[in-house]
Amino acid sequence: MARKKDAPNKQQYPMFYWQGMDSQGLEQEGELQALNINFVKAQLRKQGITPGKIRKKKPALFGLGEKKITTREIALFARLLSTMIQAGIPLVQSLNVVAEGTENAALQKIIISIRNEVADGNMLSAGLRRHPEYFDQLFCNLVEAGEKSGALEAMLNRVALYKEKTDRIKAKVKKALYYPIAVLSIGFAVMLILLLKVVPQFEALFNSFNAELPIMTQIVIGISEFIQYWWWSILGLLILIPFLLKKSYKNSEQVAYRIDALTLRMPIIGLIIKKSSIARFARTLSTSFTAGMPLVESMTSSAGASGNRVYTRAIFTARDSIATGQQLHFALKTTRIFPTMVTLMVSIGEESGSLDRMLDKVAGFYEEEVDDAVEAMTTLLEPIVVAVLGFLVGGLVLAMYLPIFKMGSLF
Known part of the structure; x- marks a missing residue:
């Protein structure tokens, strides 16, 4: 018996642009995904539209021209x-x-x-x-x-x-992570320009003095010479290391887990990530449980939505405990990563039959905590980042002018 050939996946069908007339004689236009033009005509007639001009849309080159869906x-x-x-x-x-x-x-x-x-x-x-x-x-x-x-x-x-709400909490965490990285990156870029372009000019001037340079100036010149000689290796590492980390995070569960565990131990940022993971877990579980989904199935969805593999693994462990008959609050407590307030609220919700409302309150509380923590961190980091950049750039400039001040004191 001949084997029936599988029908093509509808997602692989080309897109067609069409124009036509509806039943009231008004011009209509739009796009339709179909196997060929005949299928487009049949689909339009089924919708009460008389087909007119139909043409196949050309896909964007290498996917360019199409915005990412947020x-x-x-x-x-x-x-x-x-x-x-x-x-x-x-x-x-x-x-x-x-x-x-x-x-x-x-x-x-x-x-x-x-x-x-x-x-x-x-x-x-x-x-x-x-x-x-x-x-x-x-x-x-x-x-x-x-x-x-x-x-x-x-x-x-x-x-x-x-x-x-989950998108808002993600945006807050990204803001917490991107702000110091962006400012420090700009600062280090300025330092690299100074070390590569400005310091060599001073070095040529100092060589004409034939005098011993201060230790601080010698260190800066040494760093400048090292970067000038090995700049291609440094640039390669700056590109390769983030690329390898991102690829390993995506492809290796063990590496991803260790990176996520490390981020939770980071000062300030780690606390924000913890609170955002709890907020997203509680928000997802509340939404799915309110919709009537079974608790075990809701826990599966909530695990993936937590955004951190440490919490994902803990939620899966709690889900397996619930499947054997344990209550939710006890299963969360045994993971030892959920705060006491969360387990107490969940326990009250289970006893009163209002688990979805309690989870919603937990999510709201921790979402506000993330907002406050991000604002506090931004306020705290601004003077710290400025001080660090001032120390680095100011120290570099001072190192270049020390020999000139020394020479000036001799005359």
Whole structure:
């Protein structure tokens, strides 16, 4: 018996740009993902549109010209779709409106692909699951729960709120990490320019003095000569080390775990990462548990959303304990990385039957803690960074002028 050939994945279909007339004689245009032009015509006729001009869209060269899809755009998509459905607009038409109003071409292509799935009679959650890189398991599960319960607009609104809050907490952590790195990088770039361009000019001047230079000046000149001779090796290491660390973090679970564990031990920043991981865990667990997902399944989604592998591994351990019959608060307590306040709030929620509300309060509390910690760190780091840069650059300049001051005192 001949084996049936597998149908091509719809995500591999080309994109077509079309123009046509609707049933009221109005001109319409849009994009459609299909196997060929005949399928586009058939799909348009099914929607009551008389096809006109149809042409295949050329893909962007090397993916250039397409913006990256952000979490904020995914949240906006969910909120707009929720608003459309709440207004009584059919789902296919709602997806059309949202796609037309989306400026990001990459996201528009995905929404059109999802629209085609729904137009073919599939559930919205099935269309979302075809794009797991943008719609995670929790997103799809909540949408599916909304479809089955008849409360899709409420679930989409809840997903949008969840995405917005988790994106906000991520942005706060990035701000905490990027600010000192950016300022120090600029400072070291200025120092490199001084060492490579300015110090050699002074060195040529000092050689004409034929006098012994101060120790501080000798050290700076030695560093300048070393950088001038080995600049290509230093530049290579500055590029290679971050690249290897990023690749190892992505491909090796053990390396990623150790790096995440190290970040938790860092002063100030480690505390911010701890609080943000707890906030994201509590927010995800509250959202999924409110939607009626089983606790074990909710813990799986929450583990991936924590953003730190130390907490991810601990949450998976707690999930396995819950699967054997333990209560959530006791399972979290045995991991020894969740604060007492968290386990107490969870315990109260379990006893009172309001676990989702208690988790929501935990998430809100730690989100405010992250906000306060980032603001405090920024305020504290500003004078420290300025002092460090002033010491380094000022010390370098002083080292260059010491021999001139010494020569001036002799005359």
